[in-house]
Amino acid sequence: MADARDLPSVPPVVAAEQLAAEGEVAIGAGPAGIPGQERSERVRRVIVYVLLFLVALLFFVPFFWSVTTSLKTLPESVGFDLLPDNPSIRAYRSALSAYDFNRYFLNSVFLAAVVTTSTLFLASLGGYAFARLKFPGREFLFLLVLGTLMIPNELRLVPIYQMLIDLPVLHVNLLGTYQGYFVINLVTATSLFLMRQYFLTIPKDYEEAAKLDGAGYFKTYWRVMLPLAGPALAAVTILTFQGTWNDFFWPLIIFLGDETKYTLPLGIFQFRTQFYTQWPELMAASVIAIVPIALIYVFFQRYFVAGVTAAGVKG
Amino acid sequence: MATVAKTHSAAHRATLGRESVREALVGYAFVALPIASFLIFFMYPLANAFYISYFDWGALGKIESVGLGNYRDLLDDFLFGKALRNTLYYAAVVVPAQIALGLGLAVIVNQALRFRTFFRAAFYFPSIAGSIAITAVAAYILSADGLLNAGISAISGDEYNRPWFGQSDTALESIMALNIWTTSGTMMLFYLASLQSIPTDVYEAAAIDGAGPWRTFWKITFPLLKPGHFFVAVVSVIGALQVFDQAFFISAGSGGPNYSTMTIVLYLYNTAIEGARFGYASAIGIILFAIIFTLTLIQRLLFGRAEVA
Numbered sequence: 001m002a003d004a005r006d007l008p009s010v011p012p013v014v015a016a017e018q019l020a021a022e023g024e025v026a027i028g029a030g031p032a033g034i035p036g037q038e039r040s041e042r043v044r045r046v047i048v049y050v051l052l053f054l055v056a057l058l059f060f061v062p063f064f065w066s067v068t069t070s071l072k073t074l075p076e077s078v079g080f081d082l083l084p085d086n087p088s089i090r091a092y093r094s095a096l097s098a099y100d101f102n103r104y105f106l107n108s109v110f111l112a113a114v115v116t117t118s119t120l121f122l123a124s125l126g127g128y129a130f131a132r133l134k135f136p137g138r139e140f141l142f143l144l145v146l147g148t149l150m151i152p153n154e155l156r157l158v159p160i161y162q163m164l165i166d167l168p169v170l171h172v173n174l175l176g177t178y179q180g181y182f183v184i185n186l187v188t189a190t191s192l193f194l195m196r197q198y199f200l201t202i203p204k205d206y207e208e209a210a211k212l213d214g215a216g217y218f219k220t221y222w223r224v225m226l227p228l229a230g231p232a233l234a235a236v237t238i239l240t241f242q243g244t245w246n247d248f249f250w251p252l253i254i255f256l257g258d259e260t261k262y263t264l265p266l267g268i269f270q271f272r273t274q275f276y277t278q279w280p281e282l283m284a285a286s287v288i289a290i291v292p293i294a295l296i297y298v299f300f301q302r303y304f305v306a307g308v309t310a311a312g313v314k315g
Numbered sequence: 316m317a318t319v320a321k322t323h324s325a326a327h328r329a330t331l332g333r334e335s336v337r338e339a340l341v342g343y344a345f346v347a348l349p350i351a352s353f354l355i356f357f358m359y360p361l362a363n364a365f366y367i368s369y370f371d372w373g374a375l376g377k378i379e380s381v382g383l384g385n386y387r388d389l390l391d392d393f394l395f396g397k398a399l400r401n402t403l404y405y406a407a408v409v410v411p412a413q414i415a416l417g418l419g420l421a422v423i424v425n426q427a428l429r430f431r432t433f434f435r436a437a438f439y440f441p442s443i444a445g446s447i448a449i450t451a452v453a454a455y456i457l458s459a460d461g462l463l464n465a466g467i468s469a470i471s472g473d474e475y476n477r478p479w480f481g482q483s484d485t486a487l488e489s490i491m492a493l494n495i496w497t498t499s500g501t502m503m504l505f506y507l508a509s510l511q512s513i514p515t516d517v518y519e520a521a522a523i524d525g526a527g528p529w530r531t532f533w534k535i536t537f538p539l540l541k542p543g544h545f546f547v548a549v550v551s552v553i554g555a556l557q558v559f560d561q562a563f564f565i566s567a568g569s570g571g572p573n574y575s576t577m578t579i580v581l582y583l584y585n586t587a588i589e590g591a592r593f594g595y596a597s598a599i600g601i602i603l604f605a606i607i608f609t610l611t612l613i614q615r616l617l618f619g620r621a622e623v624a
Contacts, residue, residue: 049430052423056437059496063440065462066452078460126349134335135342141350148357152557152607154580155600158367158593159360186352217341246445248560253588265447272451273567279455289448297443301436304443305504 063290070283077279091280092288095271101285103260104267108289111178111251111263112244115185119240120233122187127195128221132207142196148189153249160184161253178261180254185244191236198232199225234303242293264289364597364604372594385598395599397574398582401487405578406555408488412495413551414544417502422532424503425510435507439500446497446560453493454480454565480565483575490561490576498554502547509543510536545618552610556603559584579603 069077071087095101129135130142164175164184174180202225210224226233248265255261262270268285275281297304368385371378389395424435441449456462457479467475479489513536521531559580562570568585570577579599587596 048423049428052428052430052434056434059437059441059500061462062449062452062456063444065456069455122349122352126346129342129345133338133342133345135339138342141346144350144358145353148353150608150611151357151361152553152600152604154557154559154583155364155604156357156360157583157600158587158597159363160356161587162367162593163356163360184356187349189353192349217338217345221345242443246447248445248447248563252563253584256588265445268447268451269564272454272564277458279458282451283455286448286451290444293443293445294440297436297440301432304439305507 066283066286066290070280070287072280074278074280077283091284094278095281095284095288098275098281099267099271100259101264101267101288104262104264105288107261108245108263111181111247112241114178114182115244116237116240118182119185119187119191120236123191123195123236124226124229124233125221126187126192127199128225130192130196131199132204132225133217145189145192157253164254175254176258176261177254181250184250188240188243191240194236194239195229195232198229202228231303234300238296238300238303241296245289245293364600367594368597368601370594372592372597374591381594385595386602388595389598389602394574394577394582395579398570398577398579401575401577402556402558402579405487405491405558406552408491409494409555410548410551412491413499413502413555414547416495416499417547418506418540420499420503421506421510422536425507435503438503441497442500444497447564449497450493450561450564453489453561457489481572483571483573486565486572486575490558490565493561494555494558498551502551505547505550506540506543509540509546513539541618545614548614548618549611552614553607556607556610 068083070091071089072084073086073088073090076084126145130138130145161175164180165173167174174183206224206228207220210220215223246265247263248269251261251263251266252269255263255266259270264285268282268289271278271285272282369380369382371381371384420438424431424438428434458464459476459478459481461479463479464475464477477485479485517535517539518531521535526534557580558578562576562578562581563584566572566576566581568581568589570581570585580603583596583599583603586592586599590596
């Protein structure tokens, strides 16, 4: 297994530094102006902008199309009018009544909220210890954390499936329970890594001041370090929330067969296999799944960038 | 690691000693839960997967030890061969396309453009949606009477009605196109981080030497991006070899039509969850792990050396 320094840590560190700088990223080197070529330069720029907008449009069309279709009737959905004649939320109602998408939505919110909370707490607490506290074996334990990044989910499928059916020592069956999902998603190495890197960039003066005031380690973590780690916490929040919200693999393994525990991705999959070409309803369900993440993205774009770059370690 | 300054008096050192024991204990306490979680749900499963793969292991538990029998059986397994070929073909197309597109987009949005933030947001947008929701959208657009066929019909003048996901000669390719589109934005972000670590004075030097943008890109930017290439290549290869959600969704788990969308992970899932052949499924998981591990090492050898610099 690779040494810590051998892992491709360059972009995450950059991401952490960007977070630390807390500002818009530096503008890259623009083309140097060559006198006498301004006109052709302007023409070139217009062409570039037109092309860019076309590509951006291409990236958006599928989403636009899914939203308009979700407001259409079935006959309209196989036609190609850009906008529905009589936009209605019929498809949303119909999808919600055919299956309990309200419930799936709430399940998705519940899973994402719990996993995000536990990840935030454990990753920041562990990250603080790895960044600041000295204890024998620290480097080895940190290598172990990074080592988990090399283990693909699929390899864990069978052992974890068996573990959930009969949890060692306690001998309880967690398959099909929320607890089963939570226990395997308490914290991720990526989040812990991200928090540690961020804490390393914080000057030690703050803690020393707290120490002089007689604050203990937990109090220093809670009162001094956490308030200073806002950007990293935001990145971990978004990363974890999005990852859990979109997760299909583990909910499929843990909840398949028990509709009361389905999340939105499982609900969409079930809907698709039952009503193959009910496009407005299928698009309505997809829009319900995409919109919350899209809203978070619009408002917290900066933290998305840092989080995703760091998450790349995991792949 | 620990370099303690030697300016303390003996009395000081005694309190420090007690203090450092306390610090160590607190440190262990703070990392205890994450470490326990990683040991129980990552390291133990890794070891256990090797162990299980040496057994004929069914729904009710261990049946008998078969040594390397599961691995031998995989060699003659038609479906596994199909899944392996499909997955490698998928990776061979998706990885270079993602890298090229991600790099291209990153170089563009790294320039001093107007609306730069908008373009970045737009190109990254498909990456944020969940794989299942986005595959549902793709299933609609690529359906027999979907938007893509309508576009082709309008341009060619002939009625075109191909169910892209429903025919074995285009199903896997359609998943490729879908994933190239959805993940190139992520690759763009990785490259963007890497691009911004290149010092600007290199570009100034190149401009003074009169190098044009094309030459500057190939002679300066591209080589200096070496750590970025490595990182993106590793992430892209690992992601491509693990393709599952999209194939599962469009084939309802069957890997159809005609096994054209059967991937390694889909086969693993079916073998384990549907077939309850846990030993055999574990062997598939180990093979996948070995492939990923080997390719990562090879990529390291190809791109890794520049990282030291």
